[in-house]
Structures are given as C-alpha cells and as structure tokens.
Amino acid sequence: MARPGGRSARVQEAVHTAVRELADEVGRDALTVPLIAARAEVTPSTVYRRWGDLQALLSDVAVERLRPEAPPEDLGDLGSDLRAWAEQFLDEMGSPAGRAYIRDALLGDPDGSNAGQCSAYAAEQVGVVLARAADRGETAPDVETVLDHVVAPMMYRILFRPSGHDAAYARRLVAEVLDAQV
Structure with missing residues (x-):
C-alpha cells in the first residue's frame, strides 16, 4: 500500500x-x-x-459530509433559485444529522479551518446562484451579503435555537436581502 x-x-x-x-x-x-x-x-x-484523535477524525468526516453533492438548481430567476437553495440548506443543516455534522466539524477544529471549509461550500453554492442571475442580467447582491443576511442567521438558529426555523423563515431572509437590492 x-x-x-x-x-x-x-x-x-x-x-x-x-x-x-x-x-x-x-x-x-x-x-x-x-x-x-x-x-x-x-x-x-x-x-x-x-x-x-477520534474527534479530529469525526470532524474531518463531517466536513466531507457537509460538502454539497450538486450545484444549486436553476429555476430561471434569482428569487426562485436563492429561495430554493436557502430552503434546502436550512432543511439539510437543520436536520438532526446536519446539526450533528456541524457540531463534529467544529469540535475537531482548533484552528478554524473546518469552519472555513464549510463556509467556502456555502459561498460557492451562493456564488453559482448569483453568477447565473448576473448572466441573465438580473441585479443581485454579492456573495458576502447573502452569507451575512441569509446563511449566518440560519446557522445561528440551527446551532443555538434549533426550533422555529422552517421554509418560511428561509424565504423571509431571502426576500429581505433581495428587497434591499431594489
């Protein structure tokens, strides 16, 4: 070997x-x-x-499991694409398995590299959605704005307030960030 x-x-x-x-x-x-x-x-x-150690191994496996398997769905317009992505993200990360993977990823992460990798996965997915919108001539926020106003609040709720987040919550966050662009 x-x-x-x-x-x-x-x-x-x-x-x-x-x-x-x-x-x-x-x-x-x-x-x-x-x-x-x-x-x-x-x-x-x-x-x-x-x-x-075991925790570092579990953290490594969790980061791999948190990697998206496919690009976000293309539904034809920014609002639909971002809403669908946010709903799926919240559903997956907020599930018991998703929360366990997040905890494992962060527990074995003394230098923050796993958290950075998980953030990069989300940023990449959001970037795909925003690039498609730009290609269609739509006005779109930048990746950091979506991370700050959609992803960050969802992650806070997932980690610290594990109830009260559903598809309507994700849609509201997306609507607020898109309404701010107008």
Whole structure:
C-alpha cells in the first residue's frame, strides 16, 4: 500500500467509509479508533498519525459530509433559485444529522479551518446562484451579503435555537436581502 506521508487517498477513503458505516451500525458514541481502524483495514497508529484523535477524525468526516453533492438548481430567476437553495440548506443543516455534522466539524477544529471549509461550500453554492442571475442580467447582491443576511442567521438558529426555523423563515431572509437590492 502506497502511503505518501501517511495521507493517501485510499486510506482516507477507507477510514471515512468505516466511520460512516460504523456510525450507522453501532452509533456515533460507540466509535473508537481501534474499531474504525479494524473496519478500514489499517492500524490504529495510521489513524492517530493522520488525524491525531477520534474527534479530529469525526470532524474531518463531517466536513466531507457537509460538502454539497450538486450545484444549486436553476429555476430561471434569482428569487426562485436563492429561495430554493436557502430552503434546502436550512432543511439539510437543520436536520438532526446536519446539526450533528456541524457540531463534529467544529469540535475537531482548533484552528478554524473546518469552519472555513464549510463556509467556502456555502459561498460557492451562493456564488453559482448569483453568477447565473448576473448572466441573465438580473441585479443581485454579492456573495458576502447573502452569507451575512441569509446563511449566518440560519446557522445561528440551527446551532443555538434549533426550533422555529422552517421554509418560511428561509424565504423571509431571502426576500429581505433581495428587497434591499431594489
């Protein structure tokens, strides 16, 4: 097995897969580095060398799970596209699984790089929506404005007030940011 610096893609994929499978089978609280290493067919020292500890590994897996799988849907206009994206984002991040991934991503993140990566995922998705609007000649806010006025309030609610956020809340945030553009 090739192990350039102990960071080969195959090892990472095997360990990530082991974490996901075992979390489904035995629950997240039952996970241990030796259990994960055995499932991934690597030594525990490989896991410790690569990730340092279980929390850092869970954080790495969570960041990967938070990566969007597809670009935002193109519904033909900025309002529809941004509303659909915001509703989906809120639904996914606000779900029990989404909140658990967010917590894991942040817990194993002493330098903020995981939080930055998660923010970059959202910014990239918003950027796609806004670029499509610009291509259609629509007036659109910039990415940072959408992050500040749509994503940030949703994330606050998801993390600190886990009830009272629904599709109507996401639509209201989008309407407010778009109305400010007029």
